[in-house]
Structure formats: structure tokens, C-alpha cells
Amino acid sequence: MMHLVIADSELELIPREMKKHPAVKRHGGRILDSSLHHSAMKKLKDGYRRGRPDIVHISLLVATESILNKEGMLRIYVHTRNNEVIYIDPKTRIIKNYNRFKGLMQQLLEKERVPPDGEALMEVRKENIIQLLQKLDGKKILFTPNGRKCTLHEVLEENVVCIVGGFPHGDFLSSLEEVVDEKVSIYDDALTTWSVIMEAIAAYENKFIFSSP
Amino acid sequence: MMHLVIADSELELIPREMKKHPAVKRHGGRILDSSLHHSAMKKLKDGYRRGRPDIVHISLLVATESILNKEGMLRIYVHTRNNEVIYIDPKTRIIKNYNRFKGLMQQLLEKERVPPDGEALMEVRKENIIQLLQKLDGKKILFTPNGRKCTLHEVLEENVVCIVGGFPHGDFLSSLEEVVDEKVSIYDDALTTWSVIMEAIAAYENKFIFSSP
Numbered sequence: 001m002m003h004l005v006i007a008d009s010e011l012e013l014i015p016r017e018m019k020k021h022p023a024v025k026r027h028g029g030r031i032l033d034s035s036l037h038h039s040a041m042k043k044l045k046d047g048y049r050r051g052r053p054d055i056v057h058i059s060l061l062v063a064t065e066s067i068l069n070k071e072g073m074l075r076i077y078v079h080t081r082n083n084e085v086i087y088i089d090p091k092t093r094i095i096k097n098y099n100r101f102k103g104l105m106q107q108l109l110e111k112e113r114v115p116p117d118g119e120a121l122m123e124v125r126k127e128n129i130i131q132l133l134q135k136l137d138g139k140k141i142l143f144t145p146n147g148r149k150c151t152l153h154e155v156l157e158e159n160v161v162c163i164v165g166g167f168p169h170g171d172f173l174s175s176l177e178e179v180v181d182e183k184v185s186i187y188d189d190a191l192t193t194w195s196v197i198m199e200a201i202a203a204y205e206n207k208f209i210f211s212s213p
Numbered sequence: 214m215m216h217l218v219i220a221d222s223e224l225e226l227i228p229r230e231m232k233k234h235p236a237v238k239r240h241g242g243r244i245l246d247s248s249l250h251h252s253a254m255k256k257l258k259d260g261y262r263r264g265r266p267d268i269v270h271i272s273l274l275v276a277t278e279s280i281l282n283k284e285g286m287l288r289i290y291v292h293t294r295n296n297e298v299i300y301i302d303p304k305t306r307i308i309k310n311y312n313r314f315k316g317l318m319q320q321l322l323e324k325e326r327v328p329p330d331g332e333a334l335m336e337v338r339k340e341n342i343i344q345l346l347q348k349l350d351g352k353k354i355l356f357t358p359n360g361r362k363c364t365l366h367e368v369l370e371e372n373v374v375c376i377v378g379g380f381p382h383g384d385f386l387s388s389l390e391e392v393v394d395e396k397v398s399i400y401d402d403a404l405t406t407w408s409v410i411m412e413a414i415a416a417y418e419n420k421f422i423f424s425s426p
Contacts, residue, residue, distance in 0.1 A: 033310075035310040035312070035313065054309045054310055054311070055309070058271060058274055058275075058309070061271055061405075062271075062275060062407065062408075062411060065404070065405045065408045066408055066411070067399075067400050067404070067408070067412065070400070070402055096267045097248040097267055097311075098267070098310075098311035098312070099311070099312070100248065151423055153419075153423070186280075187280050187283070191278070191280070192274075192278045194274070194275065194278070195275075195278045195279055195280070198275060198279070198411045198414075198415060199280065199415060199418075201411075202411060202412060202415030202416070202419075203415070203419070205412075206366075206415075206416070206419060210364055210366070
């Protein structure tokens, strides 16, 4: 089983102090989105990196539609800068339209589950990433440009927890160095969140699915 | 070199006959998008599958941000249902916001190049997929559920043209069977366009980049 943790994701509701800004009132929706709220985010702490639901969206589309997920061997968690963790049921089909996805994330962060009734496909728990990682079984690999340069084939084990940053640039907010088994870097240049996810998933499939007799 | 052709993509300007429909007037923009124009598309020929710029967007984000593209070993072409081919310069960074991406595609289909002045990063030529494929050097592999079941590792060659459908379901509109070298199926279940692209790119990297001495 591969557990995929998208860590310190820049996914959040619009902070209280921004709500009266004209740029926020002009656009509908309550999910912070730097492409809409750029001017209102200038005074916000860490404003240069916040408001990136697009990164979460593309990453989830890549992960949930993969062969590994269809084979039932992938579990996905989105951890946010506000220390919420979204647990995603493997049968969840992520909505492909970006604007509708933001509507769904708003509902999720406000009501803590989607759909509101019946079996939850996505559920939010208030916990930090250390609490999440303690629950997950397997070798914990942190993907970071400061990590040891190596190939995925080398480091992946059958039970593995892959931790990838869900932010556009800068460093992890959470202190992760002490709680992971290995820090790795798979390429010399910066990679987007979903490119790392794609590489990790494909390498896992290659090592543990396609090559099996 | 891998050439990636996204074929029969459902990317187009809003057809003339739809322009007066209230659902079209209500939303801005001139790119057909089934999530906005659904009610106006009911009478449109092939309306059930058209208007999917989201598929092109996610696929381009996956392909352009890959290690293979960063290594300069990938060329990407988007062929549309109207027999236009978008040539994408490898240094193009695809805009991550979906709404802005649609604005860019509108500009591209109307002006035939982006940016309008200076060196073009994306350029449109009026040609069908057969004309495109004749220009590309390498083994031509068509990904289709009807293809021969095999692994990517088996079929990929160093010079290869991978042809993936850019539509949500149904069959290719273009007659491709006669002009390709092989038809392959890499999984028993349906895969999204970007999942096939991700598998093809990762398998190519694994066979020709990571494993080289």
C-alpha cells in the first residue's frame, strides 16, 4: 500500500481579515484563490504562497485517476496549512471542473464532510501532520529539494508513506525532518507537486504491480 | 525523443449556431465548456462529448511539468476535432489557473499564436492528424481500449510517437488505424487522457533516462 500525503497544502477558506476587501467581494465563493484575490492578499502573512486550490485539484486528479488507485493500492490525504486533514475515499472521483471543485472544497471545509449525508467520500479531521503520520504504516519518505539525490526505484518499499509539499514554493511549514525515515530529491530542478506525485505513483506501479509475475 | 499527440481533443470556440442561446450569453468567454454550456449543447452534433478544455488543460500540465520535458526529450501537439494542431514549444509553462487557461486558448484559436508578438510559444496550424503524423519521426503507438494488451516498457522505443485521445469517452473521430504501427491497451479499465500520458512519460523516463549509465 502507498499512502500519499500532500502536506502543508495551500487550501483554505478566505481569512476573516480579508472578507471586506473589494477583490474578495467582487468574486463569489469562499475558497482563497490567489488568481482571484491577489490584490487582497498582499498584506496577508505568507500571502506570496497562499491560496492555491489549483495545486490540490491537479494533484488529486493525477492521483485518483491513476492505475495504482484503481488497483486499490493507494490512500490519499490532503493536509492543510491550518492543520486539517482531508481523508479521501479511494472510490472518490474528483470533479474535473476547477470552479466546481472549489465549491466542493468550500462545502468540505465548512461542513467537514462530502456528501453531507450518507457515506462520506471526503472527510475533514482537525489534526496536524505528525498525528496523521503516526497512524500510517510504512517507510516515511519526504520529497524535498534538500534531500538525498536518488532514484524512486531505490527508496520505495511495498509499505510506504510518500510526503509531498502542496505549496508552490518555499519550505514546509510543519517540522517533518524528525519524523520521517528518509528525505529524498528525485531531480535537480524544482518539480510541481503533481509531477512528484506522478513520478512516485508510476515508480511504485512499476516496482510492485507491472513487474510482478 | 518522445512525440506526444493529444488527438481529436474536444477544444474549440463556441460554434456559431449556439451563440444566441441564453446559457452562452450568461457566461463570458468564447471557448466551449460543457460545464457551463451544457443546456445549450443538447442539440449540438456529438454534444455529449464536446467542450472539454479541462482535459487538455490537465494533460498539458502533466506533460509540460514532467522531468522528460525538462530534459528536452518531449514534444507536445494538441490536435482538435476541427483539424487544427497546436504546436507547443517545450519551454512553455502552462498557466495553472483553469479560467485563465481558457482565455489563452481563446486567444490562440482566434489569433493562431501566443503570444501575439515575438517568438511564439504556442502556434496553431490548420492540418489533420495524418498530416501531422507524417512529419513525426518514430514508432507510432495508438493508445486505445481495443489495442493489444501489453506493458509500456515492451512497446516504447527511443524514437516514439504516442497518440492519446483528448476526449472524455467514445472513439477517435480521425481514422488512425491505418497510419499507426501499433495499437496498445495498457489497462483493462478506462483511463483518463492524462493518466495514459503520465504512464507513457514515466515509462519512457524509466527506460531511457533513469536506467542509463
